[in-house]
Amino acid sequence: MIATSPPRRWLFVLTILVGSFLLFMVQPMVARMVLPRLGGAPMVWNSAMLVYQALLLGGYAYAHWLGRFSLRRQAIIHLALFLVAALWLPIGIAAIAPPGPGQEALWVPLLLFASIGPVFFVVSAQAPLMQRWFAADPKAGDPYYLYAASNLGSFAGLLSYPALVEPNMPLAAQSWGWSAGYALLVLLVVAAAAARWHGASGVQLDEPADAPRPSLRRQLHWLLIAAVPSGLMLSTTTHLTTDIVAMPLLWVLPLGLYLFSFVIAFSRFERPTEIIALLAPIVLLSVGGLGLLSSGGGSMTIALSSLAMLFIVATALHGYLYYLRPAARHLTLFYLLMSAGGVLGGLFAALFAPLLFDWVYEHPLLILAAGLLLPLPTLFPWDKWLGLEPKTARASAALLVAIAALAAWNMVERWTGRADGDIAAWGIAIFVIGILVIGWRWAYVSVLALLMIGVGGWDTIRESFTGARVRSYFGVYTVTDYPHANQRRLAHGTTLHGLQRTDAEQRRQPTTYYGPQSGVGLTLAQAETLAGSDAAVAIVGLGAGTLACYRKPGQDWTIFEIDPVMVDIARDPDKFTFLSDCAPDAAIVIGDARLQLANQPPGRFDIVVIDAFSSDAIPLHLLTSEAIGIYARAMKPDGVLLIHISNRFFALEPVLAAEAKARGWSAAIRMDPGPASGSDYDDLTASSWVALTATPDRMRQLTGGIRPRDESPADGAWVPLAAKAGFERWTDDYASTLPVLIWKNVIGGRDE
Template identity: 75%
Template sequence: MTNRDVSSPRRWLFVLTILVGSFLLFLVQPMVARMVLPRLGGAPAVWNSAMLVYQALLLGGYAYAHWLGRFAVRRQAAVHVALLIVAALWLPIGIASLAPPAPGQEALWVPLLLLASIGPVFFAVSAQAPLMQRWFAADARAGDPYYLYAASNLGSFAGLISYPALVEPAMPLATQSWLWTAGYGVLVLLVAASGAARWRGEAVHETEGVAAAEPRPTLRRQLHWLLLAAVPSGLMLSTTTHLTTDIVAMPLLWVLPLGLYLLSFVIAFSTAERLTQIFTTIAPAVLLSVGGLALLSTSGGTMLVAFAALAMQFIVAVALHGYLYHLRPATQHLTLFYLVMSAGGVLGGLFAALFAPLLFDWVYEHPLLVLAAAMLLPLPALFPWDKWAKLSPATARTIVAALMGVAAFACWKMVQLWLGRIEGEVAMWGVLLFVIGLLVIGWRWAFVLALAMLMLGVGGWDTLQESFTGNRVRSYFGVYTVTDYPADNQRRLAHGTTLHGLQRTDAPHRLEPTTYYGHQSGVGLTLDKAEMLAGPDASVGLVGLGAGTLSCYRKPGQRWTIFEIDPAMAEIARDPSKFTFISECAADVPIVIGDARLQIAKLPPAQFDILVIDAFSSDAIPLHLLTAEAIGIYARALKPGGVLLIHISNRFFDLEPVLSTEARARGWSAAIRMDSSPDDVTAPEDIGVLTGSNWVALTATPERLQQLTGGLKPREDSKADGVWVPLKQRPGFQRWTDDYASTLPVLLWGHLIGNRE
């Protein structure tokens, strides 16, 4: 096994097989996520649930590979190729026909749907990586098989990135599925060829040599593997949730934490030991500087903060996976190692995706996993001052204890200053606590304690206190916080750190519309004309509830129906101790819980005179609500002469071409009302209350649009009060459908760097 012959027969074959299998494995994940979008929506929790399914299937595949490894290679090859052929019965990739979930059951239904849709295929493909490494090692000349795991994760990273960048923009889902099926066929042939190349090989544990005599790793060592694998996996998911909840809803953000997670394996399991050591050395400092912000919940951040969080996840993952690689066993225990490692991935995923949303009212899993990383990281001292001063261990411990006393005082000062909103002095004490953390890196208990103090001092105490007020709830779809601002006479609803609703608390203005919904907005202009457009008994449908602000546009005699996907949001809006829009203006209006597209499709045709689509959550696009099939469902639900109104305000996407292309395809008329930004508000009492917004109105006839808008104005007049202008056209833009839709053509690349609104 020590004679490493780089020209060993068929080495290239195993590398190619692993690359192709891993590429297909991580190409199918976003592809299936895109397929289920019309049925699930795009909440971060949906992706976390999907990741949990993928990790569970990966664990199953690794367990199967571990079991299969006891046989001779020829039997392993025969069984595995047979399994791949049977799994091909689930091809081409498609979505199983399951009844939609009951409200509140999404966390269980999503995994069930994915298991039924791609479970056998994903299971079979996931097993090939450890099997190929085991078959590779059956030839004594092949050398260490663990480096192939780096190739495996490189293929996974390529598959993941290529989907949004190359595959999705270039072809519809049906074509994607058939091409993936062709790739699967190539993989089956490569696996069969790899099996043939080692046909006479025995089970690896039967090979001769010193390494084969290594005893089975102890339970303690296996538990260490489990934890070293669990923390980076959980941190990958918690970083996704933390970024989308509390920093910025950047498009395709979920790709970045997962991609960096995969790249961390590429570095850790390669021969780049020096690079891994560099990451391990700087990881504690990075945890202090970035992880110290992990309990902060009171304000959003810039893309720079988001990238810092991603950098921390990557550096910590490389350090932990590098330590895992350092603790790898001999080849005959290879599949056991990968089995335990995969179990750790599932454990981290279970904690971050399933248990945490049930246990916590905020994303506490993120700071907890940061602390867990601090407990597991190798901690090489950056400044070995005790060695420089030639201090005895007892003296060094005494100095460390004194430093921790200073750290505790600094933490207390930071909490007091933070509660007093004196952020400049908070930073000063924070720097002191950071320096202390650097000095005690060589003492794990002190380092972890310093990190926890830094978290508490930088907004953490505020975050913890909020959990005891009853003003914050967490659901499958997000974290919602209700906060009073007495000085401004306001009560605000935040989704993470994104404003989701606002009500004035001064009595004269209590029921006035706020944020995106003022009388000068597109929806305000339309609902104010509801009686003129459809008579005193106008029927109005509203998709997206928020705090219930729009309900106070309702007039006596009008029939309203509200659609809301999140039961927690409905409870907040209905609770008069939080917001009174619903209780005072629309207490008898039905609120239909569930995905709006599915719920509206169940209704008889011709239900609404006006249908308002306001389903955005921060800047995340409900893509499944903007396709041709979705607009067709809305059109069916509208009465003749009905008005469809869609809210498209967004910092990252220009959605005008989507709707202008759709209107042109249907022969409809369309206009957009681009409301003034908050800085343009002239009434002093509206400053900080009204928010700029873009609303698109679509009608089946130009006459109806004329009634609503009073005539369109040129685009250059778009900021004038009450003005509707034509939608922007983009020649050659491809119509969005359930089968084809890409967000890259409408991405505002220049907006990716900047402050939150």
């Protein structure tokens, strides 16, 4: 007999909210903790997400397994597991050896499993288990809406970390605070168990026995519907950071929107979900049609559109899942398969896609998969209006698809320059056809694919057959020749990562951020004056190898590069010749620069150059006080540390100004404006380089005297760093990017 006490809905809602809040706060917290060991590449985040999804699946499987026992026994087992997992508190990073080159994809999951696996596992079981316990009371009603509360807690936990926790608390305090939340969760679980303790001694909960087990086909349907939004969330993250805007803040947004889609889809308010499901096919056409475009050019509009598409499609699919939900008797099976679908989508986007594809093809493939699974309500039933028979209507839809194929071909002709005309008009025509054929799924998905091909997709696919593009764990690299400009360029996504002049007379001349008037150009040109003919130089970040041509005979150069694929590109004389022409014998050390520099003998280098940014993605772990300390140890006492801080979205001068002040070092910045308007030197780029030294004499020798900031455009001018009042020094334990975020550029999407 089931207890007749009140259902205590508030208690179960609170327990689920707290558990989900903790679960998704620990994700960015642990990501922050491992920065000194992993860096911040997008694929590191995707690998971490895959680990979280796998642990979530384990937690849901555990909750499903517990269902075979009485509720009392479930409570005893679950609380015992809570106590065992508490041995991993406070949250910290496991002490395991760093990865070898190329082993990051396997090492990241191992580190995260060892660090938070048991804690994450037991907390992740909260959402389905508490819903099951709640439903044990016959007066409780439908438990599924509690999943909306679960994801609301997850959403709040995820966003509160960068907005509130990280800027105000060091990591040690964060870890202990999370442990206090864990203790609160244990007390809430005890209270929830007590609320259902009486009358719950039977082997099975008192549930309707006439609810049939969902068919295998229905279970597979759940699996696929759950897999697509999960994979799309990760592919959107990769797509944005690789080909649109390489800004780390965007890494959290897709996950947040993915979680919030559950809040809407599983709530009791059905109208918002219905409206979104009606809009989803249109949004998928308009934004998903850009899914094969590989020249986004840093447009914030495209970035925001991609995020909007993710949210709308995820909400529509999750709403469909809610519509297909089984009776409460099979609740844990439903959530188990949902979680398995999430892992399946994560495996495809985070693990298999980088191995299978040379570009982010997982993104357009998942967009097409969404088209195959979305509910497709007919917006304009023109076949009914015209009184067409079903067979005639299908033939008419096929004709419209054929017209769309012709329009896509015309777009390709114009996109590739083989014909003149308005690409946009043909794109609009395909879009309209897509709206008209929504009632026929095969036609709708075909038109969506044709729109992708027409809007830059043909170029993207064709590039895969040239051998010019390669993908690694850290990004997508493309080498392209521009004969009319006598240039060969290396792009990381759509970001210029290196450029070489192809004419023999000029191919050794440094380009882009590394020109003779850049901070690094001025410094390396003086290496012999500063440190003698045998100057020892460390370069962190290889790129195309441009800086190698500042090397002079007798100098000892060591280059540190995290990506073996980048080393292969720079060493291949058929691609770039900076290394082979200027420094063929320079030592190249593969691995994270911070870890590798820590292994160097003390006082080895006269000059250390840090140029490890990937477009605007900040390797935060390379700018903390501990990192600067590693560089200082590797340098000679009068050595020069040079750091590249050119960035569209973060003003990094205060970070280094605070560090220099704390150490008592001299610091200056060279803000090279780049070539003047109309100059022939279109291969040079504006740049900002910061020089730091422990000795004022060395700074005077390097700069010739620091000038006022209003003289920065002058040739060779070094000026003081811009400090920020109250700015706290970055450390491994405390660092926040919010104080240095350039909001006007984030909102306006200004490009360099």
